[in-house]
Each structure stands twice: as C-alpha cells, then as structure tokens.
Amino acid sequence: MTLSDQPDDLGFGIDSTATEVLAGIDLSGRFAIVTGGYSGLGLATTRALAAAGARVLVPARRTDVAREAVAGIAGVEVDELDLADLGSVRNFADRVLDAGRPIDILINNAGIMATPLTRVGEGWEAQFATNHLGHYALVNRLWPALTADGGARVVVVASGAGETPRINWDDVHFQNGYDKWAAYSQSKSANILFAAELDRLGRAAGVRALSVNPGYILTPLQRHLSKEEMVGAGWIDENGTALLPEFRAPEQGAATQVWAATSPRLADAGGGYCQACTVAKTFDGPADREAAERLWALSAELTGVDAFGKSE
Template sequence: MTTPQPAFTIDNTATDVLAGIDLHGKLAIVTGGYSGLGLATTRALAAAGAHVVVPARRPDSANQALAGLANVEVDELDLGDLESVNKFADRFLASGRTIDIVINNAGIMAYPETRVGPGWEAQFATNHLGHYALVNRLWPAIAASGDARVVVVSSGVSPDGTINWDDVHFEHTEYNKWAAYGQSKLANALFAAHLDLLGRSAGVRAFSVNPGYILTPLQRHLTKEEMVGAGWIDEEGTPLLPEFRAPEQGAATQVWAATSPQLAGTGGSYLIACAVARPFDTETDREQAARLWAYSAELTGVDAFAA
C-alpha cells in the first residue's frame, strides 16, 4: 500500500521520500551501498522493508559498516574488473531471485590516471563500463520483476557535454582527472536514457540522478588543499557552500527515483532534488546514448538486447 506523496526538496531525506511506501517483498541491489550516499540509501530501503544486496569491492568493510542492519546481504564485486562483475552476476542469477531495484551508486572521482582491464581509463571503466556490464548481465532477473527500476547516480552534467569519442580513454591526449570524471558521469546519464528506451517493453524504467553537493568518501582522492581552493571547505574542514547537504539528504533523489509512484510510467530522465531536471531526449542525446551503448557492448562483450 502507498499513500500520495508530497513534493520533495533538496532538504528532504531518503527516509522522507519513503514515507508511506512498503517495500516488503522487494529486492534491491545498491552498488557501494556501505559508504556515503550508498550507506544512507541501503539503510532507508531496508527500513522500508526491502531486502538489499550490497556488492562491495571491500566486503569486510561493507560487513562492518552494515553490521546489525536487518534485510541486508553483502557480496564481492569490483566494478573495474569484468571477471568480478561476471562472477557476481553468475552467483546472483544462480539464486533464482528477481530484482526490483538497481541503484548504480558506486563510483570514483578525480582519480589519478590509472588503467584497468585491457587499458581502460579507470573512471570511465568503474563508473560506467562496470555498471553497464552489471545491468546487462543481470538483465534476466531485472526483466523478470515486471516493473523494475534502474537508477544510475551521475553528477552535474553540462547541457552541451559530449563523450570524447576520439580518445575516450586518454590514450593520445594529456590526462585530466576532472575531464575524465565528467565524461564518466555523462556516460551514466546517457546509459540510463538508452536503457530506459530498450527496457520499457519489459516494464523496466531507468533514471539518472545528480545527488548534489555531499561530502562523502567519494572525495578521498582530493587533497584538503584542493577542496579549500575550490571553496568547498575551510581549513578546519567545515563545508562552506550553502548547497552542501548530509548523505541522507543526498540519497533522497536516488531513493525517490527507485520507488516514487510519482514517476510511474516515465523514465530516461535526469533528476535533481527529487524532480525531473532534464528529459535527456533531444536528438543529440539519443544519438550519443545509442553510440555509447554500442561502444560499451563492443568493449565489454555484453549486450542483453543484441539480436
């Protein structure tokens, strides 16, 4: 049973947006669901009755962070390693369970130049390719739900942003950690838009989300000097921007995207502060999304929708 939801704002929490929503009998997968926004998301979904599977690159840390929390299980997954993605998917599919919610929450930001797999740039590989492969490998269980939602946590996305198709992995140009991060986050939004187009016939809808300014372990690769220089914090580490919110508030939009009846029958959009900020349905959006899907399928060798 659900009750009509009010309009939510940047100040609401994940618990607020779940008021009146009963998730008993639902299964959710939250990547990175043991730290920062992911931990707040896992707690809120589990409290509403969902069984939450938390794939984690550091299972021991995940078990420690989630200790005592009911309705939660931890499994091993490294999004930067396709073999790890495949093994996790195989284990889950072997359980015979269906998936009602997927929240692609895990990610890295402003990472030093690093190569993973066959030489992929680490931020594009972890933030996008790993999640692309995960959803495609888990597709039978997602589609079996009949009304599943996939939520991809993005970030600020420029209206005229584009993938650097000539050098996606910075093999021929000087590496810029912020350009690489921004490209991976645009890829998140494009992936959600195209997944929604492909999956809606199976009752699966997808959204991308900008959680806003939140101080979490995502910033672990930035020095204090960098964050002070950006005007995010002062020398004592106190947030300076009025837009900064707590992780429970940052998690609200992704939980809203995953569960809100207000979004029934819709999908593909980019959400901010529990509202649709951009439909992601221009001709350029659709062309880039389709191209990214084909490119990701080529790199990973996985495409649940291939003929």
C-alpha cells in the same frame, strides 16, 4: 514491481531525506541491489530501503569494510564485486542469477572521482571503466533478473558534472593527455546517456531507468582530493567544515535516488535526469539519442555483453 498503489510524494525537494521520501511506502518483499551501498550516499540509501522493508544486497570491492558498515541493518547482505574487473562483474551477476531472485530495484551508486591516471582492464581509464562500463556490464548481465517480475527500476547515480553530456569519442580512455576532471565529467555524462538508452530499450519489458544528480555532498568520494584542493575550491575551511550552502548531508543526498527508485509518480516514466526529487531534464532530442546509441554500441564492443543484441 508496481508502485501505483503507493501514496504519492508531495513537497519533496533538496532538503528532503531518504527516510522522508520513503515514509508510507512499504517495500516488504522487494529485492534491491545498491552498488557501493556501504559508504556515503550508498550507505544512507541502503539504510533507508532496508528500513522500508526491502531486502538489500550490497556489492562491494572491500567486503570486510562493507560488512562492518552494514552490521546491524536488518535485511542487508554483502557480496563481492569489483566494477573495474569484468570477470568480477560476471561472477557476481552469475551468483545473483543462480539465486533466482527477481530484482525490483538496482541503484548504480558506486563511483570514483578525480583519480590520478589509473588504467584497468584492457588499458581503460579507471573512471570511465568503473563509473560507466562496470555498471553497463552489470545491468546487462542481470537483465534476466530485472525482467523476471516486470516493473523493475534502474537508477544510475550521475552528477551535475555530466549534465551537458560530452564523450571524448576520439580518445575515450585519455591516451593522449589526461585531465582528472574531464575524465570524471565524461564518466558522469556516460551515466546519463546510459540511463536514457536503457530506458528506451527496456521499457517494453517493464524496466524503467533514470539518472540522478544527488547534489553537493561531502563523502568518501572525495578521497582522491587533497584538503588543499578542497580549501582552494572554497568547498571547506581549514578544519574540514563545509562552506558552500549547497552542501547537504548524505541522508539528503540519498533522497533523490531513493525517490527515483520508488516514487509512484515514476511508475510509467523513465529516461530522465533527476535532482532535488524531481525530473529536471530529459535527454530525448536527436543529438542525445544519437550519443546514447553510440555510447551503448561502444560499451557493448568494449565489454562484450549486450542484453539487447550481440553478446560474447
């Protein structure tokens, strides 16, 4: 996908919407995959990409809910995917590859937050497994389709919680004491490091990757938090109304990930951490590089797949 002939973006920021970011950009003929693209930020992203002409595939664990959510949006398909189940990831990727469609945009948007202790797969902590390992395996299995035309972009939706990446290397799955926020922060740190390393590894094939902090948005991501917790944190009042001035609508939260996926300014860039429609930080120092490489090796070991080295 070559975006250098598209109009440049001017003046986008925290209040911009996904629709505004895509104004003047024609995505006709482009194929995008948006994990979790049927709820919250993902649904806003799906709508914006489809409105700009892209064909959008929405992988979903709850396919019936997803089909209802995207009904009436032209150019959108739904397929089954459970990111916490590596067999499901493999089966989904196989179906995509068998269809023979090159992928132009892959937005790793799905995620869970602050869940009660849950174990999946080989006893893995669910937030690390779903938010990171599932997406890691998905990208590596889809690598032939991402490189088929050259110039694909991978966007990994992180958060401010991982802005200073920290991985609990000695106990990545929290076998010795679980804290839901520490586990969430670790999974978002992994998202940032994964995007940085994927960009380093993939740029020779024309694939660029970026991570994104969408900002403060009230969406179903908060489903595991009680109203009392959110009131106590000062996020909402007793009626559920957002109190923090930083909160934005889903269409505004989706703007940065849509910008990262399509902006002509980023056609020859990647690896950075984006927020408010700008590259806010890069993770290319020695410590960041070491952590990103270590995370990649660990992820390859756990999932058994690595498009750039040993695989199952």
